[in-house]
Amino acid sequence: MTRICVAGGTGQVGQEVVYQAIAQGHAVSVLSRNPPPSGTPGHHGGASYFRADVTTGEGLAAALAGAVVVIDCLEGQSGKALKNYADGGTRLLAAAEKAGVSKAVALSIINCDQSSAGFYRSEADKERAYSKAALETVTVRATQFHSLVGKLFSAASRVRLIPVIKGARFQTIAPGDVSAALLEAATEGPSSEQHRLRTIGGPEVMEMRELAEIWKRATGSKGLVIEFPLPGAMGTYLREGRNLIPEQRYGTETFEGWLAKRTDSL
Numbered sequence: 001m002t003r004i005c006v007a008g009g010t011g012q013v014g015q016e017v018v019y020q021a022i023a024q025g026h027a028v029s030v031l032s033r034n035p036p037p038s039g040t041p042g043h044h045g046g047a048s049y050f051r052a053d054v055t056t057g058e059g060l061a062a063a064l065a066g067a068v069v070v071i072d073c074l075e076g077q078s079g080k081a082l083k084n085y086a087d088g089g090t091r092l093l094a095a096a097e098k099a100g101v102s103k104a105v106a107l108s109i110i111n112c113d114q115s116s117a118g119f120y121r122s123e124a125d126k127e128r129a130y131s132k133a134a135l136e137t138v139t140v141r142a143t144q145f146h147s148l149v150g151k152l153f154s155a156a157s158r159v160r161l162i163p164v165i166k167g168a169r170f171q172t173i174a175p176g177d178v179s180a181a182l183l184e185a186a187t188e189g190p191s192s193e194q195h196r197l198r199t200i201g202g203p204e205v206m207e208m209r210e211l212a213e214i215w216k217r218a219t220g221s222k223g224l225v226i227e228f229p230l231p232g233a234m235g236t237y238l239r240e241g242r243n244l245i246p247e248q249r250y251g252t253e254t255f256e257g258w259l260a261k262r263t264d265s266l
Helices: 012-023 060-064 079-083 085-098 118-131 146-157 175-187 208-219 232-239 255-260
Strands: 003-007 027-032 048-051 069-072 103-109 136-142 161-165 195-200 224-228
Touching: 003 012, 003 060, 012 027, 012 175, 027 060, 060 085, 069 085, 069 175, 085 103, 085 118, 103 118, 103 175, 118 136, 118 195, 136 175, 146 161, 146 208, 146 255, 161 208, 175 195, 208 224, 208 255
Parallel strands: 003 027, 003 069, 027 048, 069 103, 103 136, 136 195, 161 224
Antiparallel strands: none
């Protein structure tokens, strides 16, 4: 058994990490700015929850106390969270070192250092913080989640359109598969290489139009699939396939299989 602290353990991937870690017999603490109350869907009875904030350092010491490894699933997609994302990672690493944590594992995005998009730049900045940490680190880059394209299709279908980016392919992956990879990195033995980077992808590489048609069948949507060009750096990133890693098909749950479990909520 390993004591694991999950930073951001109430988010999409963080919750999966918590559930899987407890199922494997690990002791789990969760740090979050807004811990879910006991009895709510986001609260796992087998974990200890701590109110903590990586932007200020408040509560980090208590959450990290006794942990052997910390898994960083924190998100910073917009606003203040995005602005302070990399600094928060640095603050978490410093607190982990002070608490005697031996390893930190961080979730990141495939080839985030090859895009000028704000969210990707913040991920790359955070990766650099991990590569300079005093303790052992593993950064796990993942391809886009199934939910990313699902949410895009769902939002636009309200006006009876399903957008498809021209020339874009995706290798989407399930949060559960990403969580398994994070736990593998957290529990593997010590390495002679202090800072490691690995990239994982979903089981299939598919045209975005194919994903849209799968989503339509699963949800019964009558929206019109419409193709459009995406300009700028993100368009280039996608057209050049920098979001793909077909040689590292880690995930096992396909987009269609993931949808089949969630059609009631789409």
